[in-house]
Amino acid sequence: MHNKIFILLFIFSFLVFAQTNDELDKLFNSAIKDFKNSRFTSALTSFNKIANDFELNSKTTLALLFVGKINLELKNYSDAEENLLRLVGEFPQSKYSDEAEITLSRVYLDQKEYAKAFWRLCLIIGTTEQSETRAFAINKAEEIALNYLSAAEVKSIYDSTIIVSVKPFLLLINWKIHLNWKNEKLAQETFNKLIRLYPDSHEKKEAKKLLNELQTPKEYSDPTDVVGVILPLTSNRSANTAASEILEGIKFxxxxxxxxxxKxxxxxxxxxxxxRRKLEEINEELKEIENLKSVVGPIFSAEVKDALDVFDDxxxxxxxxxxxxxxxxxxNANFFQANPSFITRGRLMAQYIYYVGNQRKIAVLNAIDGYSPILSSSFTQEFEKLGGRIVLRESYKSNSVDLKEQIKKISESLNLIEAIYIPLADKADIPVIxxxxxxINLNIPVYGDQDWMSSSGLESAAFLDNNLIFCSDYFLKFSEEDYQIFSKNFYSKTKMDVNRNILYGYDTMKYLLTIMRSSFSGSDALKQKMISGISSVGFHNNICFDSNRINRYMNIIRYLSGKFELIDKFKLNN
Structure with a gap:
């Protein structure tokens, strides 16, 4: 009797185990499919269930890794950190531990916790058996240290770590930082320590080789790379003010x-x-500068047209x-627009509404003046190309006081549309619209362009609260710590308050220098890097180019509780 009971229990437990395994495999495969299709929220739910609701299984560690990666993608940094630390802490022998450490480093790097990001890579350097992974970690850790860490921070890590195998690397990095900062005495002391304590290390050989190169006299020194800046600094007063402010941002x-x-x-x-005559003089001068790598400017579209013709060679x-x-x-095949064109803005808004707003049936109300028709036309073409439908398209003359007929048609179509797109020609039209x-008791989203960023006429429009969304090439989060530090440093050096024009200049130059930071052989290689899709995070807007050479980013702004708030920095998909 007891034997029969035991057999029955064994069979039952086996069946439960098999059923659980089938459920686990099905859930895991579904999560992988969601992840590949960028359905991150759904994938995250499934991976969390695998990692936490099931008993320890063959997919636990991989699920934890995916939970970390997805939370990083969604910028849920604390959740990403928690799950990745659990993986490397509870399962240090997992084959995914190196990738978890690399992902952890990215989590910290995104939050500008550079010492933590550096240390996670150091753990890989000191423990991994994979040569390619170690090489990647060395390169990335060195990049972080030389750009963001002080010698004191690296020395502190060296002094506190018990992982002997990473100590030569830490000394090498410390030595390089001292060299960069011209701390010759400390550099010599660190070098001597490296060759004394770790005479057979790869780091010692690298240091000696680099030192020999530094001490070898050069027949000539490389000329300084030059960026030309062309701005209307002594023209009419308004142009002069804008140009001078943009220049201050560039210089800073x-x-x-x-x-x-x-260098x-x-x-x-x-x-x-x-x-134009002055541009021709400048062109002759620029052609004589051997190490000219790029030009910033001009700033007005009309002058840009002249400059692109003059600078054709x-x-x-x-x-x-x-x-x-x-x-x-x-x-001109060498020209780049850091400020998106009007066609780009219309297309970007169409993609945002279609992909993020998830609306498919739209009404369009545009002015027949200014750039409103361009925005409307490019929006309509892109939205219909994506598969959306323009149910109704109406127009009006800017500064008109009567929109009765247009609004009547919109009212009659309310049951057919999911949102309205209203690109303005003038902020003065807001109160009338x-x-x-x-x-008409409107209760659907209203999308528009950056002319909507005006408090005039919005205070009493309760129906627009949380329903008005528009794109803008400029938006500033004054409360962000990074901006406050920047503003303080800028004022300390220039005695000027940061404004819109200053940030146009600063963010554009920062982007260009980000591209130039890595070594390249010439201006053509620089251009190729610019169109490769590298993004630079700016204060007023991000900057990213592809082969179209027009910035793909715009800020997406929402009107909420009487204030404007940034909800996304959206990138156009070309």
């Missing part, structure tokens, strides 16, 4: 970049005077911080 970005660097970037500033990238006219990049819209 360059001074930050050059600080502590042996500095030079700057050649020339006043265009809004004159200069083969370096030319980037305008502010020009917004369409088709400028077609005039809001007044008419308020009469």
């Amino acid at each position: 970005a360059l001074s930050e970049f050059n600080q502590g660097r042996d 500095k970037i030079g700057i050649l500033i020339r006043d265009s005077e809004l004159s 200069i083969s370096v990238p030319i980037i305008s911080p502010t020009a917004t006219d369409d088709y400028l990049t077609e005039l 809001v007044s008419f819209l308020s009469q």
Whole structure:
């Protein structure tokens, strides 16, 4: 009897185990599919269940890794950190532990916790048996240390670690930091310590080789790379003010970049005077500069057109911080627009509504004046190309006081549409449009362009609260710590308050210097890096190019409780 009971229990437990395994495999495969299709929320739910609701199984560690990666993607940094630390803490022998450490480093790097990011990579350097993984960790850790850490921070890690195998690397990095900062005495002491304590290490051999190269006399020194800056500094008053402020932003970005660097970037500033003749003079001068790598400016679309014609025989990238006219990049293969064109803005808003807003049926109300028709047309073409439907399209004349007929047609179509797109030609039209819209009990999203960033006429429009969403090339989060530090440092050096124009110049130059930071052989290689999709996070907007050479980013702003808030920095998919 007892034997029969035992057999029955054994069979039952086996069946339960098999059923659990089938459920686990099905859930895991579904989670992988969701992850590959960027359905991160669904994938995260499944991986969390595998890692936490099931007993320890063959997929626990991989599920924890995916939970960490997805939370990093979603910027849920604390959740990412918690799960990745659990993986490396509870399962140190897992074959996924190296990748977990690399992902942890990214979590900390995203939050600018550079010492923590550096240390997670050091753990890989000291413990991994995979040569390719170790090489990656060495390169990334060195990049972080030389750009963001002090010698004291690296020395502190060296003194506190008990992982002997990583100590030679830490001494090598410490030595390189001292060299960068011209601390010759400390550099010599660190070098002597490295060769005394670790005479057979790879790091000692690398240090000796580098030292020999530094001590070998050069027949010539490399000339400084130069960025040309062309702005209308002495033209009419408004142009002069904007240009001067943009220049201050450019100069501050360059001074930050050059600080502590042996090979500095030079700057050649020339006043265009809004004159084609002056541009021709500048062109002749630029052609004689052997190490000219790029040009920043001009800033106005009309002058950009002249400059692109005049500079046709200069083969370096030319980037305008502010020009917004369409088709400028077609005039010169080396031209880049850091400020998105109007066609780009309309297309980007269509993609945001379709992919993020998830609306498929739209009404469009645009002015027949200014750039409103361009925004409307590019939006409509892109939205329909994506598979959306423009149910109704109405227009009006800017500064008109009567929109009765247009609003009536919108009202009659409310049961057919999911949102309205209203690109303005003038902020002055907001009170009239809001007044008419308020009469039809509107309760769907209203999308628009950056002219909607005005408090005039919105205070009493309760129906727009949390329903008004628009794109803008400029938005600033004043409360962010990074911005406050930047603003304080900028004022300390220039005695100027940060404003919009300053950030146009600063963010554009910061982007350019980010591209130039890595070694490259010439201006053509620089251009190729610019169109490769590298992104630079800016204060006013991010910057990223592809082969179209027009910035793909715009800020997405929402009107909520009487205030404007940033909800996304959205990148156009070309």
